[in-house]
Amino acid sequence: xxxxxxxxxxxxTEMGQEVTMRCQPILGHNTVFWYRQTMMQxxxxxxxxxxxxPLDDSGMPKDRFSAxxxxxxxxxxxxxxxxxxxxxxxxxxSGLGLVRETQYFGPGTRLLVL
Amino acid sequence: GESVxxxxxxxSVQEGDNSIINCAYSNSASDYFIWYKxxxxxxxxxxxxxxxxxxxxxxxxxxxxxNKTVKHLSLQIxxxxxxxxxxxxxxEKAGNQxxxxxxxxxxxxx
Numbered sequence: 738x739x740x741x742x743x744x745x746x747x748x749x750t751e752m753g754q755e756v757t758m759r760c761q762p763i764l765g766h767n768t769v770f771w772y773r774q775t776m777m778q779x780x781x782x783x784x785x786x787x788x789x790x791p792l793d794d795s796g797m798p799k800d801r802f803s804a805x806x807x808x809x810x811x812x813x814x815x816x817x818x819x820x821x822x823x824x825x826x827x828x829x830x831s832g833l834g835l836v837r838e839t840q841y842f843g844p845g846t847r848l849l850v851l
Numbered sequence: 852g853e854s855v856x857x858x859x860x861x862x863s864v865q866e867g868d869n870s871i872i873n874c875a876y877s878n879s880a881s882d883y884f885i886w887y888k889x890x891x892x893x894x895x896x897x898x899x900x901x902x903x904x905x906x907x908x909x910x911x912x913x914x915x916x917x918n919k920t921v922k923h924l925s926l927q928i929x930x931x932x933x934x935x936x937x938x939x940x941x942x943e944k945a946g947n948q949x950x951x952x953x954x955x956x957x958x959x960x961x
Contacts, residue, residue, distance in 0.1 A: 741894075781951070782949050785947075838944065845893075
């Protein structure tokens, strides 16, 4: 049963600290998405990659957020420095892109910045 | 930005009845639409999708209807079961961007 995995599942940190979230997409999927979900804003697309190249990151605050895909099995989302307003659930999703646009979501990383 | 809004934030239905969840979108350029189900503490789960060249698509117990004239999307769930209780999101794709609605909370009453 292939699924997207995310680590850590929960993270509590203090304002100013660096936070790194990791995602392992489903093997064979060529698109990876990062989303943020809050009660106030709902689900927001931060960035996404196709074949490891960033396709769109217009939803991501550039000054403190960065997203990378070091290889096809790992995507990272980094926040440096973190702020309390970054507290949210961060979801990674993967898909087959042009073949089929369905996205398969991971369980999320619940981030709390104090 | 674009808006994807849901008409009703909550919906309660009796077990066995049909459910209809509605969604309005605003971008005429959107060409692909998706419905997701999200249970508490979990990530969104794909339910069904539809492209803008179609107006209806059926899955197992679910049907999505697309009315491009009024920019309206609906999800119909037949014979709603307690396991259907969740938050349902619609999403639209325009170009490289995906936009999600805030969600409708469906509660199934046994």
